[in-house]
Amino acid sequence: MRIITLTTDFGWSSPYPAQMKAVILRLAPPGIEVVDVTHGVPPQDVTSGSYVMAVACPWFPKGTVHVGVVDPGVGTERRALLLETARGDVLIGPDNGLLLPLAEELGGIERAYRIREDEVSDWEVSATFHGRDVFAPAAVRAAVGEDPEEFCDPLSPGELEGPPIPEPEVREDAIRAHVWYVDDFGNVITNLEWERADPPEELLVRTETGEHRARRVKTYGEAEPGDLVVLRSSSGHLELAVVEGSAAERLGLNPGDPVELLPTE
Amino acid sequence: MRIITLTTDFGWSSPYPAQMKAVILRLAPPGIEVVDVTHGVPPQDVTSGSYVMAVACPWFPKGTVHVGVVDPGVGTERRALLLETARGDVLIGPDNGLLLPLAEELGGIERAYRIREDEVSDWEVSATFHGRDVFAPAAVRAAVGEDPEEFCDPLSPGELEGPPIPEPEVREDAIRAHVWYVDDFGNVITNLEWERADPPEELLVRTETGEHRARRVKTYGEAEPGDLVVLRSSSGHLELAVVEGSAAERLGLNPGDPVELLPTE
């Protein structure tokens, strides 16, 4: 059995995820399973999409084909990518940074390819829906073990667009990171690995709107409702949370925003 | 393998889609797969539901059983339908126009039946949830190849309720169409086929709230943020879009609303 996962910003109420699944079911032999990661990435938010993929996809078995479609540049000259990772997984999606954090989680890019968009399906490729017309058929070809060179041209990894947010900067007096994702509870997850942050028991969180005192906890249960806390997210990153509230609202933070962590003195 | 798809307005957070799936899993032999198209059709919006089905379902393999439940008339005298299409698919749902645009996409109705609601399952049929008690069991019977006459009465296609929105009118000086669907990005998709519209490079869009100048493009990338454009939707229809904005909001349009396209002079 081989798995194809789908992560998109199409919205759960749109007909588009079903079209991708229908194409896969029509083209794939028995034994290939489609699993939705989510179709609820905020529209055109490549940063959030890259988080969802980086966090969810590594839990799937090795050799899974992960398709990501958050694609504001569809119909322009942006490339359609197929990446083989060191761990043996295949990543498929637009060349806009969406796939890079996941690739890194999976041991890095082993080989990169540009999909030849017009050769991958036997119907006309629409200008606005490469998820159905390019990425889904390419995923089936990868899942059945076809050599990518049959429908792709090799690329040097150096030619790819960069990741959606920069690496955290750890300086002596402060750590500068970025908001990677805001979950449905309003918890703010940064791109700073918890072990690298090693936050003290009390710290200051500086955002574009001001400074906020926060406390390090292990679980939400350790603090009082309304408290701003930092904790290790289930993905292993530094997370800002307001107990029984929304840290995103309190701090005015959105995906892609910078955030600084400082000592209280 | 045979596929049963589900399209409803139950909402992804309700327990109702799972009940339909549970009934199918309980009644169906191995080899029948259930695929969600969506459970996010706007509540009781038959027009939008008919779009989602017409656009998504034809991509599934021939012979698929498509169940649609957007059913404001449940519990009244409205009929429960089973339609066989020329292409060999089976459509199941209420007799309120929901299934007709899809039936047309699939080559038209070959045979129409009224499901005998009280005979299709071995539990009591609730007054408010025919999705679970009538349509899901009927779908399993169709998927295993049972003769519809075992649990249905034949109907003449002429007896069916009509489609939710009228056909577009193409006159010499203007085209009159209707809004068929508004997607999560606020893009407005009409029921006018792109080839039939053949829009000029510049045109006027007249709605109940005023006239708006629009430009024909191939992809969103060809215009500036805020521009009103017309383009070919991925479903092959004339679509109104505001680049990085919401055409539905700008033009005050909802599913079922009329819209006219005129030359700029």
Next chain:
Amino acid sequence: MRIITLTTDFGWSSPYPAQMKAVILRLAPPGIEVVDVTHGVPPQDVTSGSYVMAVACPWFPKGTVHVGVVDPGVGTERRALLLETARGDVLIGPDNGLLLPLAEELGGIERAYRIREDEVSDWEVSATFHGRDVFAPAAVRAAVGEDPEEFCDPLSPGELEGPPIPEPEVREDAIRAHVWYVDDFGNVITNLEWERADPPEELLVRTETGEHRARRVKTYGEAEPGDLVVLRSSSGHLELAVVEGSAAERLGLNPGDPVELLPTE
């Protein structure tokens, strides 16, 4: 084939449901199927979650493993439960009442266990995500038929936390019930079984905000738009509805709120 169902408040746009599915797919042998009930339970709303599970899960085949994660106490001392029901199903989730109404629907609890959280998976258990690290691996172990004592300690059912809302009280002059669930249409479903309510044709509904006259109907179609009606929900409970409107909004009701039903005199 054995089924594992998932009911959570993680949100359909989060990466968390996919992580649970990935863990199950990685650990489970072929022949185990994962079905989403919903991931749209309102955040931390144990009452609503218990309704969704009690209503959806009994429709699945006997022997299904039902996992529920609405878990405000994750990371505290609250227990992780595995319950075997009289009907032969297995329920897995936190010890906060979430699973109890479903257990009752399935004939009651036959045996109760506390999952040994640190022994159930071969990776480190995060403080905030037991759905992935404890409940999903435990579900696979149950689904393959492993003896619960291999990874659980027996509990007496009397030691469990109680259900999220109290049983209805039927007095001579009034019935006192609680709101169990509000659906996407704004219909208010109480925890009062319809047969036990046996409401007269006209009745008064008393909430914390006032008294409202309601009429008993069989289907929405029997009343006029705007009418407040009581009817039998598809789950068999007394439901308050406003035809083509929201009863929850009209009456100011949320899950867990008390509601009284009185005669009109």
